[in-house]
Amino acid sequence: xxxxxxxxxxxxxxxxxxxxxxxxxxxxxxxxxxxxxxxxxxxxxxxxxxxxxxxxxxxxxxxxxxxxxxxxxxxxxxxxxxxxxxxxxxxxxxxxxxxxxxxxxxxxxxxxxxxxxxxxxxxxxxxxxxxxxxxxxxxxxxxxxxxxxxxxxxxxxxxxxxxxxxxxxxxxxxxxxxxxxxxxxxxxxxxxxxxxxxxxxxxxxxxxxxxxxxxxxxxxxxxxxxxxxxxxxxxxxxxxxxxxxxxxxxxxxxxxxxxxxxxxxxxxxxxxxxxxxxxxxxxxxxxxxxxxxxxxxxxxxxxxxxxxxxxxxxxxxxxxxxxxxxxxxxxxxxxxxx
Numbered sequence: 001x002x003x004x005x006x007x008x009x010x011x012x013x014x015x016x017x018x019x020x021x022x023x024x025x026x027x028x029x030x031x032x033x034x035x036x037x038x039x040x041x042x043x044x045x046x047x048x049x050x051x052x053x054x055x056x057x058x059x060x061x062x063x064x065x066x067x068x069x070x071x072x073x074x075x076x077x078x079x080x081x082x083x084x085x086x087x088x089x090x091x092x093x094x095x096x097x098x099x100x101x102x103x104x105x106x107x108x109x110x111x112x113x114x115x116x117x118x119x120x121x122x123x124x125x126x127x128x129x130x131x132x133x134x135x136x137x138x139x140x141x142x143x144x145x146x147x148x149x150x151x152x153x154x155x156x157x158x159x160x161x162x163x164x165x166x167x168x169x170x171x172x173x174x175x176x177x178x179x180x181x182x183x184x185x186x187x188x189x190x191x192x193x194x195x196x197x198x199x200x201x202x203x204x205x206x207x208x209x210x211x212x213x214x215x216x217x218x219x220x221x222x223x224x225x226x227x228x229x230x231x232x233x234x235x236x237x238x239x240x241x242x243x244x245x246x247x248x249x250x251x252x253x254x255x256x257x258x259x260x261x262x263x264x265x266x267x268x269x270x271x272x273x274x275x276x277x278x279x280x281x282x283x284x285x286x287x288x289x290x291x292x293x294x295x296x297x298x299x300x301x302x303x304x305x306x307x308x309x310x311x312x313x314x315x316x317x318x319x320x321x322x323x324x325x326x327x328x329x330x331x332x333x334x335x336x337x338x
Contacts, residue, residue: 005031005222008073008112010054010103011080013040015168015211016117018178020077021045022171023215031075031222038080054080054099059106070110075222078103079117082145085182085289086138092145100149104156113227114160115218116153118146120207120234122164123300133299138292159227165214166234166304167293172210172320175332182289183208184333189286191249191330193260196279198242199268199291201298205239210325213317220315235322236306248323252330268294 011017012035021044024030035045036052036059050069053060061069081096100116107114121143124133133140153160169184170177177184189195214233221229240248246262253260266275268291276287297304311317 005074006072007031007033007075007077007222008036008050008069008106008110009033009077009079010036010052010099011078011117012042012045012049013037014079014083015178015181016079016165016214017077018042018044019171019211019215020079020218022176023212023219027219030219034069034073036080052080054102055094057102059102066106067109070106070112073106073110073112076103076107076110076112076114077117077218077222078114081117083142085142087141089141089144092141096142096145097148097152100152104152104158107158107160108156114153114158115221116149116160116162117214117218118150118162118164119143120164120166120232120304121296121300122147122150123232123305124296125299129299130301131299134292134295137295138289139296143296161221161226161228162230163214163218164230164232164234166207166209168211168214169208169326169329170210170332171212172325172328173212175328175330177211177329177332177337180333180337182293184329184337186286186290187249187330188333188338190246190263191253191258191260193263194283195263195287195290196283197263197275197287198246198265199271199276199287200242200265200294201268201302203302204242204294204297205235205237205303206242206245207234207236207239207297207304208322208326208329209233209235210320210329213311213320216317217311217315220311220317224314231307231311232305233308233311234304234306235308237303238306238308238322239303240323240326244323245326248327248330252327252334255331256334268298
C-alpha cells in the first residue's frame with residue numbers, strides 16, 4: 001500500500017462526493033480527505049472541510065489560504081460540476097469548464113494528480129459515433145461541457161485520470177443515495193403508470209451503475225497511485241435491456257401493492273413528433289427526456305463503452321448484478337426519497 005495521501009474532494013456535498021466519503025470511511029485506511037463544498041453541508045465528512053467556490057479565482061480563497069491548501073494536497077478528486085440537463089451552453093461554462101481550469105492550476109501548484117468525474121455520455125459526441133446527436137438533445141450542452149473539460153486536462157500536462165460513469169443509482173447493498181437523480185425520478189414516474197408509451201431506440205441497454213462502484217474505483221486509483229487512464233464506469237454489454245428494466249418496475253410496484261401495466265415501447269426513430277408534443281406538460285417533459293437519453297445511447301453505439309472488467313481486476317471492484325442493485329435502489333427511493 002502506498003503512503004497515506006491527502007485528497008481535496010471538490011463537490012463534496014454532491015451525490016458522488018458524499019458517496020466517496022462514505023466509502024472512504026468504510027475502508028478505514030483510505031486517504032485523508034479535505035471535503036470542499038461551495039455552501040451545502042457535508043454530513044459524511046469526518047476530516048477537515050473547506051468552503052470553495054469553483055467559479056472564482058483561487059476557489060474564492062485568499063492567497064495565503066490557497067497556498068496553504070496547495071501545500072497539503074497530493075491528489076484532487078474533481079467531482080464538482082453542474083449536472084442538470086437542458087440548460088444553455090453558457091450555464092455550464094463557469095463551473096464545468098472554467099472550474100476544471102482552476103483545478104488544473106491548483107494541481108500544478110500542489111504537484112497533485114487529478115481524478116476527474118466526467119460522464120459516459122461523451123461517447124455520443126465522439127468522432128467515431130455511428131450517428132450524430134441531435135443539436136437540441138437535452139443532454140448535449142452538458143455532455144459538451146464535460147468533453148471540453150476532459151480536453152483541458154489532456155492539454156494541461158497535469159497527471160490525471162478520467163472516470164466516465166453512466167447514470168448512477170444508489171449504493172449496491174443498501175440503495176442509499178444522498179439525493180434522488182434522474183434514474184430514481186424517471187423510475188418513480190414510470191412505476192406510477194404515468195407513461196402512455198416508452199420512446200426508445202431498438203437494442204439499447206439501460207445502463208445504471210451503483211454509486212459505490214464508482215467511488216471504490218476512484219479510491220482504488222488513489223491507493224495504487226495511478227496518474228493516468230480513462231475508465232468507463234458502465235456495465236456495457238452486461239447492462240439490462242429495456243424489457244428487463246420494465247419488468248423490474250412491475251415487480252417493484254407489485255411489492256408495494258400496485259398493479260402496473262407495461263406501457264408499449266415505441267421506436268423513437270419512427271415516433272410521430274405530435275405523439276409527445278400533444279401530451280400534458282409533465283408527461284411531455286418526461287417522454288422527451290426518455291427519448292433524448294435513448295438517443296445518447298444509440299449515438300454511443302447502442303451499448304456504452306465499458307471498463308468494468310479492468311476496474312474489477314485492477315481495483316477489486318466486486319461483481320454486482322445490475323438488476324438486483326436497481327431493485328434495491330428503487331426500494332430505498334420509495335422509502336426515503338418519495
